[in-house]
Amino acid sequence: MSRTSPGPGAFPAAAVGALALLLAATAAGCGSAEQAGDGQQGQAVARPAAAGPAADRVGALFVGGPDGARACTAGVVHSPGRNLLVTAAHCAAPGGVRTDGLVFVPGYRDGRAPHGTWPVTEVTVDPDWEARQDEDHDVAFLAVGALDGEQVEDAVGADALAVGLGSGLDVTVTGYPNQDDAPITCRARTSSYSATQQRFDCAGFTDGTSGSPWVTDAGRVVGVIGGHQEGGISPDTSYSVAFDAHVTDLYRRASG
Template identity: 75%
Template sequence: MPRTSLRSGPPSPATAAGVLVLLLAAAVTGCGSAEQAGAPEQAVADPAPSGPATDRVGALFVEDTGGARVCTASVVHSPGRNLLITAAHCAAPEGVPLDDLVFAPGYRNGLTPHGTWPVTAVTVDPAWEGGQDEDDDVAFLTVGPLDGRQVEDEVGSGAFAAGLGTGQEVTVTGYPNAGEAPITCRTRTSARSATQQRFDCAGFTDGTSGSPWVTDAGQVIGVIGGYQAGGASPDTSYSVAFDAHVADLYRRAAAD
């Protein structure tokens, strides 16, 4: 199922209706490309079990869980205990942050066991705002509290990590739009280029952009996005390489 990258162009107002148009026209998703079609023993994603590591991953919606489901996001540790990570093309298509996003960690079958958390700020690189370069396809989202609690107090968090390189064993969990529960895959990262990394695992279809790549030590070292907005078919997925540039963006978001 081909997926086109989001178009560059002058900013336009971000509304729920605009999200629906983008979903239909540009397939804002997290597929990967089958660059090794026919390769033996390719990994295939499985249904993700409930549990602490999975419940800190959630679905992004517009306005509420009855609105458009956009992508996947996850909680990363921050001093404010209120920070998410996803792909920039999910939270700021065409460079413009979306209004009224909400995060539903652990979302399953229409249920929100950990509540829905309003996104109050979107942090992307200025270069993404200006031109949507695939090497800047990372976003950090600040969410507001619920009943006096921060999202990290509710579900825990992964640890943002940069500079680890490729060849890492990771678990990737995300929300395909075609289903009502997350999928997961354990796989190994490899390099696509000096600025992009990849993994091979079938099943990461529309909706899984922003899915975190988590090491056994709980470090988030990638999110589905980057090259081809994450990939052109479900078998291979991509991420921006988390380097010093992404680390600077994280520190800026965590300090706000």
């Protein structure tokens, strides 16, 4: 994973150990920035994402603030508390260790936080991820604190979590490559990789795009970049755990 030099004192002391693991992890589905190209002939290629309500529900995760290290991508999902994000477990708890000091910046671009900077207050991952980083459990839910009495879902809206829909779905995936200061997006169709993993093919999803939500036209989140190979080693193909009953259970725990 590439990173921004944060300067002295940018991170809370409790974040330093977990940050070292996070910076060593593969934070993007899909290989290094140098590998990104135009994809195979006829393959979809990611393009810059226009600002707007749908894109602004997705944001960049940083450690210590927008001037700190860029971690991954996350998206707002509807919840009773109106304060929940979904991302990959390897973004929020690399090596099974929760990262302190994460903040979420929805709609981030060009160094600006148009909808504020939201501190992550709680990380929920599956015990199988904590114990052995099981790739079939590479999904996490993050609660964020209110800003000026407002919850993040009230500020930018949310997509709905959906499970058990299978593959063959048209989705839009928006994420934040580390080498860019604005998001990219791509529309592609999901396919089954295994009984527990799904994939989509679109070139350009490099380091930093892990955690990017897969959103259907109906506004349903059916995956996040992660899972197999922590999202993939090629920028042309990205993976996600299959969203099924175990994701529902994790969501219920996080919604508490």
